[in-house]
Every structure is written in structure tokens, then in C-alpha cells.
Amino acid sequence: MHTPGTLITSRPLDEYCGLFGLTRAALVALPGPVLDCPGGAAGLTAEARELGVTVIATDPAYAAPLPELTALARAGRDSMAARLATAPDRHLPSTHLRPERYLRSWDRARRLFAADSVARPERYVAAALPRLPFADGSFALTLSAYLLFAYPELFPPEQQLAGLLELVRVTAPDGEVRVHPLHDGAARPCPHLSRLRFALGERRVASEITRFARPGDGRTRRVLVLRRVGR
Numbered sequence: 001m002h003t004p005g006t007l008i009t010s011r012p013l014d015e016y017c018g019l020f021g022l023t024r025a026a027l028v029a030l031p032g033p034v035l036d037c038p039g040g041a042a043g044l045t046a047e048a049r050e051l052g053v054t055v056i057a058t059d060p061a062y063a064a065p066l067p068e069l070t071a072l073a074r075a076g077r078d079s080m081a082a083r084l085a086t087a088p089d090r091h092l093p094s095t096h097l098r099p100e101r102y103l104r105s106w107d108r109a110r111r112l113f114a115a116d117s118v119a120r121p122e123r124y125v126a127a128a129l130p131r132l133p134f135a136d137g138s139f140a141l142t143l144s145a146y147l148l149f150a151y152p153e154l155f156p157p158e159q160q161l162a163g164l165l166e167l168v169r170v171t172a173p174d175g176e177v178r179v180h181p182l183h184d185g186a187a188r189p190c191p192h193l194s195r196l197r198f199a200l201g202e203r204r205v206a207s208e209i210t211r212f213a214r215p216g217d218g219r220t221r222r223v224l225v226l227r228r229v230g231r
Ligand SMILES: C[S@@+](CC[C@H](N)C(=O)[O-])C[C@H]1O[C@@H](n2cnc3c(N)ncnc32)[C@H](O)[C@@H]1O
Pocket: 001, 002, 003, 006, 007, 008, 009, 010, 011, 037, 038, 039, 040, 041, 042, 058, 059, 060, 061, 127, 128, 129, 130, 144, 145, 146, 147
């Protein structure tokens, strides 16, 4: 069900690629499926299928009926429109993009999500971190956008650690987990990230922070990359 306080957003595949330093070719070259957690009303699963890439999306909101979910996704879009009106620079994935065009990309992603989740419901799994219904090592790559650090009120440090470990568990030993952003909704960086990374290391999970450039102004985005040690 919908988690109060979270937005259901509809990012398209290209935005995911920009956030996580991926390309379509890199997705196609992966040796196995991708997990998108949380999937929200993103277009990633539907658009990747067109490329022949299997993406499984998981989100507790998928327990809701589709009309309710798409209404929440439209509200998420309207909330982003309001944010763009006051701070476009902070929210646009590229400075080359105009707010209207960016919002249209969300509208398209939301429509693709709605059609695909009806056509292929097995790719949209209702579940919530820190417990996912997937076997160990199921995915070649796991992406987690706008959840664990974006909503610290829902994920205190021990829940963040449990969530990150669960994402690692369902990812193949030679795969990786990528998490973004590492700040909350007010752009405040996670104050205990070093302690979290230390705790991950104690559990044989290596972490690094990779920076990917935002097109247009060269500003970088930080992505937490996790891999099992001794793979
Ligand atoms: C801001 S959206 C991000 C969606 C997508 N990754 C994107 O970037 O467009 C946050 C999503 O997290 C989901 N969510 C809330 N609690 C969750 C949990 N415990 N585990 C997984 N997803 C959760 C919400 O339902 C919502 O769809």
C-alpha cells in the first residue's frame, strides 16, 4: 500500500541512466535481470523491455488498485511541477532540459508504467524494504532511487542498513547495487553515511561513492555503489 509521506514518481529510463551512470548499451550487456526498488510509477521496466532487458520493479504501492496508483503518480508529478517552479536548477536532471519537457517525460513514463503493469503484472511486485520476496543473488544489478536516504524519517539508520543489506542479498555475488540520492528531500546529506559504510564493511559489503556528471553544468551526483566482498 502507499506509504504516507512518500511521493509516487514516474522517472523514465533515460533519467535512471543519467542518475546511475548507465547507458542503454550497458543495460543490454548485463548478464541477468535488473531490480528497481522502489519502482514507483517509473517507466524503466516497460522501456527496458523494449531493449530486451528484464527489469523487475518492486514497491509496496503495487498492492493498491491501478487507478489509485496512477492518481497518486499524477499527484507526484504535480508536486514535482511545484518544485520545478521554485527551484528548477535543483530538480532538473540536465540543465539542457526545460521544465515542461521534463514533466512530459514523466507523463509518458507514467502511461508506459500503467499499460505495462496491466500487461505484465508479474514484473511489478508488491513488497517493502527491508524484506523483499526474492531469492539470494537474483539480480545482476539493483537500482534504488529516491528512497532510503531521501526519506530519513521513514528509514532511521538501522533501517537504512537493513534496507541496503537486503538490496545486496538479492543481488548476484558479482553484481552491484547503486543507490541515489545520498541526501534528503531538503538536500541535506546523510550525516551518518561513514558509519553506515563501516557497518556494511563489517558485514562483508564493500562500498564506494561514485560521482556522475549532470549534463549541462558538470555538477556531479553521488551514487553509493555496493558489492559483496570476496566474490
Ligand atoms: C520518490 S518514489 C521513487 C520511485 C522511483 N524509484 C523513481 O525514482 O521514480 C518513492 C517510492 O518508494 C516507495 N516506498 C515507500 N516505502 C517503501 C519501502 N519500505 N520499500 C520499498 N519502497 C517503498 C513508495 O511507494 C514510492 O513509490
